[in-house]
Amino acid sequence: MEGIPHPIPRTVEEVFNDFRGRRGGLIKALTTEVDKFYQKCDPEKENLCLYGLPNENWEVNLPVEEVPPELPEPALGINFARDGMQEKDWLSLVAVHSDSWLLSVAFYFGARFGFGKSERKRLFQMINDLPTVFEVVTGKAKEAGHLHNNSSKNKTSVKMPSRQPESQPRAVKMSPPKDEEESVDTDEDDEEQGATLCGACGDNYATDEFWICCDMCERWFHGKCVKITPAKAEHIKHYKCPTCSTKRARA
Structure with missing residues (x-):
């Protein structure tokens, strides 16, 4: 040795x-x-x-x-x-x-x-x-x-990033807004809580998952549900979910 x-x-x-x-x-x-x-x-x-x-x-x-x-x-x-x-x-x-x-x-x-x-x-x-x-x-x-x-x-490219200011593009690298107060069994609270559900699978928001927001319908989606990775999101300026993309193509 x-x-x-x-x-x-x-x-x-x-x-x-x-x-x-x-x-x-x-x-x-x-x-x-x-x-x-x-x-x-x-x-x-x-x-x-x-x-x-x-x-x-x-x-x-x-x-x-x-x-x-x-x-x-x-x-x-x-x-x-x-x-x-x-x-x-x-x-x-x-x-x-x-x-x-x-x-x-x-x-x-x-x-x-x-x-x-x-x-x-x-x-x-x-x-x-x-x-x-x-x-x-x-x-x-x-x-x-x-x-x-x-x-x-960009530390937001791998894990779920925090919400960005409104002046920046809001289509990618963002996490769904989270209610500050606990939800109550009312119609209004149900609608607010719905903003944290995936528009594809309907599951709740989880902090350890990557999410992306559609610029057209403003719904949030799991990246895995719409086949968008953090790396792909880096190159997207305005994201359209599959539903909105189909509607626009038909129009």
Whole structure:
């Protein structure tokens, strides 16, 4: 193993940079340099481990002999499973164990240098903003990255946003108005509460769902009911629901 010839990280930023470097090396081993990695994991050899290095390199090596080790150890014997599984499944398994190892190393440094609650929280938030090794290896990071990019440009594009001022286009990226007082069993209150029902399925407003309002009939719809995603809504200036679009076409 490397034996830690690199400077030992002591601050949140240094630990995160160490994490990011090791993560980069592991991703390289499991993606762009996978042929080289595969050859090094000969099942005829002893128990082998995959190490990510802070300089974005990697190595397959025997576990360290010292007990306890200087750093948490990666999964042992990854080479033994190489020929007993489909290659993609084996790589996914190694990726999952690599993610666990990366977290254990990062929080080992945090514990060693006395990170408090706020420092540990900040470190985890920085780590959590990156796709996991497993997500990158399996291709799931592309979808996650797309949602993250939309969120960074406009936080209303992924989750239900709050109501916008009337001066802005009201067709998209808005949530249905919610009554401030509890509804009473009267005709007027029933009509007001109806504004929070989906015009397609009739279900109630839920804060964790994306909604869109029709510019023509001013009814609200679940994005999923009218097949409008937050990403599509970003490019719509004036939205017309399916019913209004049909009426206009007939006219």
